Amino acid sequence: MRKFSHTASLALVLAASLAGCSGGTKKESLVDKIKARDQLICSGSQGIPGLSRPDEKGVWRGFDSDVCRAIAVAILGDAQKVRFVPLNAAQRLPAVQTGEIDILSRTSTLTFTRDMAIRFVATTLYDGDVVITRKAENIDEPKKLAGRTICMQGGGSLVEGALDELEAANDFKMKRVYFDSTITARDTYFAGRCDAYVTDGLAAQGNIATVAENPAEHTTMYAGDAIEPNGIAIRRGDDKLFDVARWTFNVLIWAEKNEITQANVDDKAKNGDEVTKRILGGDPSFGRSMGLDPKWAYNVIKQVGNYGEIWDRNLGEKTPIKADRRFNKLYTNGGLMFPLPWD
Amino acid sequence: MISTSSLSRKMNPLPFLARSFGSPINILITVVFAGILFFALPPLVRWAITDAAFFPAIPETCKSASGACWSFVIAKHSQILFGIYPDGERWRPLLVCALLIGMLIYSVRPSAWSKRLAWVWAGGLGLSWWLMGGGIGLANVESDLWGGLPVTLILTVVAIGLGFPTAILLALARRSKLPVIRLLATLFIEMTRALPLLSILFIASIMLPLMLPEEILPDKFFRALIALYLFASAYLSEVIRGGLQAIPKGQFEAGEAIGLSFAQLQAKIILPQAINVVIPALTNTIIVMIKNTSLVLVVGLFDLISSGKAALADPEWSSPSIETYLFITLIYFILCFGFSRFADRMEQRAKAPVK
Structure with a gap:
């Protein structure tokens, strides 16, 4: 009896320490991991025109791929520091759950069931x-x-x-x-x-x-x-990555609303209004709560462009896709896209 | 192919015309096929060559042509052959393809069949690994960026190359007198054969990551490789077992009588005969395995077919699927036909009188 209780308590201690370990790894945010490996791992597809497809040189082109790049810029300051892992439709959810990829941005519709398995951050495209x-x-x-x-x-x-x-x-x-x-x-x-x-x-x-x-x-x-709301998604229980992903996407919409583009972002950072200057790097504490560089939002626009620019580059009138922007217009033009306030 | 054609030449020394029109039946067959060719060939030539678009390899060339759009294949050949491998580094997978094919050709010559061959393969596979993945002097390329022909070749060569020795062990184990070994081998073979390859690939690529911690989990490419290897070894082992069954009992007894050990008996007497018996069945299984590698597309690996499909997703081009798939078909045909010729040579050699 005594021997048994010894074994039992030993097992309990072991189990507790194991639980402690796994609890510890869970608390570490992917943002820190991404910084440590100096690379964001994002979902690729098996080739979806205008959204994500590898071109002749193995470079990923498309709206979903550019959204990944924006997040890579926010965290690492460089749109090149992203690796795309090709996934098919069945693999994309497990790939997020198991940590094979950091960010899912691959024509995934936000539904209740899926949101219970992984965490959807923002709706990037409304499709029908x-x-x-x-x-x-x-x-x-x-x-x-x-x-x-x-x-x-x-x-x-x-x-x-x-x-x-x-x-x-x-x-x-x-x-x-x-x-x-x-x-x-x-x-x-x-x-x-x-x-x-x-x-x-x-x-x-x-x-x-x-x-x-x-x-x-x-x-x-x-x-x-x-209506099919396509969004970006991450692993559940990672508030830090959630913050970064959500507010990076918000930068894209906010910049379009305020007519800040790749071309004029330098000018706006110097001569814009107070809020614009603060967000584009004028406030050294902006981004600190997310562990990001104060100029993260500026970098995102400088390297990737605003929502409208990403749209035009991949899906717009000048591309062969010529998509109807419909619900993806800004709310001021009759669409559903609006920026969240920065206050 | 070589054997049947040379055989028919020996049996039928008549000239071409006499053979084609020698009997009423031959006349009928010749006329019917000439008729089919007469109607099918001109439009085919027009589509594939005369009206086809070649250069310059841009979308506009194809829009103005009514035939095949080879410009697409010309423009995208690198993407179809190497998938999403980084552009500046594509000489590496090219070298790996050349290396693997070179190793295969080297291994075909019976004079090369010695212990040295094992070292050549170990060295060649190690070198391929380094070239594909990088490290020591080369830029790192993660395996989920590997794609196209090298992926198809590596999957085939490794799954069969490792599967074959494993299959021999499994076949021997299944005939073992020791019940535990026999049971384990039977269990493995029957379990693997009872599952479709597709579901084994799904388990390897989607279920395993949910069950194993990520630290000890091999990446997607190697999971698929292991799945194909297990599948190949189960199927090959049953083929080899079929060969073992065909060897008369007297051979075993004679070997034992002159005092050969189990390993000597198998290596020198039983297996060489057993494998010769099953060369056609082995060829069959191996060609099926070459084509099975294309199933990895369902688990998101960029093999030849997935790379072709990804190339077709370019909105600039009007998606010339037929041309792309014909190009891929040609590559598969060369691989499979090449292998069947190799097997043919093996068979001829097996039939040759022992000197």
């Missing part, structure tokens, strides 16, 4: 589902999709939901044709296999512009009013 059809077939309103074939990528619950709603509201059925990737589905539609193709709203215009033989033959409509 768009149906592309041929003008010649005169499908210009959802009702006319009755009995038509629609090409789509399998496995997207939100697209399915949007189509379900559409069918329920109009009391008809479509024939859904599934593909493993949205690119295959798209090419199949443009090759004439389907009457319609449903995809992310952001990609729709660009698809017509680049893939269609004659872009004028195609038209688009929104599939229902579903």
Whole structure:
């Protein structure tokens, strides 16, 4: 009996020290780890046009990739200090949970279930589902999709939901044709296999512009009013990284609202109003609470640009994507994007 | 291929015309196939060559051409072949590909089959490792930046190269008289075979990280490599066991009678015969494994096919999927056909009379 209690107490001590250890590692913020390794590890994808894709030289291009760069600049002061780990849709959540990546920025829709597993920080893009059809077939309103074939990528619950709603509201059925990737589905539609193709709203215009033989033959409509808030996410329980990610994204929106761009940020830092000067490095204590350099916000804009610049570079009118900015406009222009106050 | 064609030449010394029109059936076959070629070939040539877009390798070249868009493959060949490997360092994976293929060609010659071969392989794999990953004088390149052809080659060569010796041990263990060893080997083989490769890859890439602490967890590339290795060894071991079954009992008894140890008996008498018997089945399994490596795309590794797909995501180009996949098909064909030719040579050698 006595021997047993000895063993038991020893086991308890061991368990407690183990728990203490793991508790200790959990408390260490990823921000410190990122600084120690001098590199931010961010999610890549397997190639999503305009959002994240490796180019010929292995450099990641796209909106989601640039958001990662902004966070790398905030923490490390250098947009080059980020490594992208390619992930597919199934891997992206476990990759955050296990610490394989620091930041998830890869077309991930904020949902309740996902937010219970990882922690969503901010909504970076509002997307909706768009149906592309041929003008010649005169499908210009959802009702006319009755009995038509629609090409789509399998496995997207939100697209399915949007189509379900559409069918329920109009009391008809479509024939859904599934593909493993949205690119295959798209090419199949443009090759004439389907009457319609449903995809992310952001990609729709660009698809017509680049893939269609004659872009004028195609038209688009929104599939229902579903909205997909795509966001950046981190591991749960890391307040420090949460702060950095949330307020870095806020810098991007705030700068666009105040017309601060890569080109004029130096001027604004010198001659702007008091708040602008404080945020752009005039106040040595700004950023201290997050453990960042006082000029972190200035660096972010200088190296990556504001939200509008990131949009224009990757998704805007001058790119082949030509996305409809829609809900992603500033609130002053009828969108949903607004900066949080710095007070 | 070489054997059948040379065989048919020996059996059928008739000239080409006589063979093509020698009998009514031959005439029919010749006419039907000539007809198919007559209708299929001109549009194919027009699409692939005459109307195709080559230079300059920019999107506009393809927009104005009605045929194949080879400009895309020309512009993106480096991305398809090397994935997201850093641009300035791409001579390293190129060298690794050359090294691995060179090692394979070196190993094909029977005169090279000696203990030295093991050292050549150990050295070659070590060198490849250093070239790909960096360290000592080269910039570090994390394995999740590896991509394209070297990934396909490394996965194939290592999974089969390590899987083959393991498979021999497993096959022997499964026939062992010791029940514990037999049971363990059987358990491993049956468990591995009962799971699809896809689910083993998913377990390795998604479940393992949730169960193991990150300090002892190998990275994604090596997890997939280990999964492929285990899978290959289970399948190869059953093929080899099939060869062992085919060896008459007298061979074992004769070997034991002249006082050979177990290892000598297996190495000098049983295995050489057993493996010769199963060369066609081995070739089959190995070619399947070469193609299986493309499944790593579901766990987010940039093998050849994933790299091709990522290249296709460039919005500047109108996504010439067919051309890209044909290019990748060509590479796979060269790999698989090359291997089957090698196996053919092995078979010829096995059939040759013992001197």
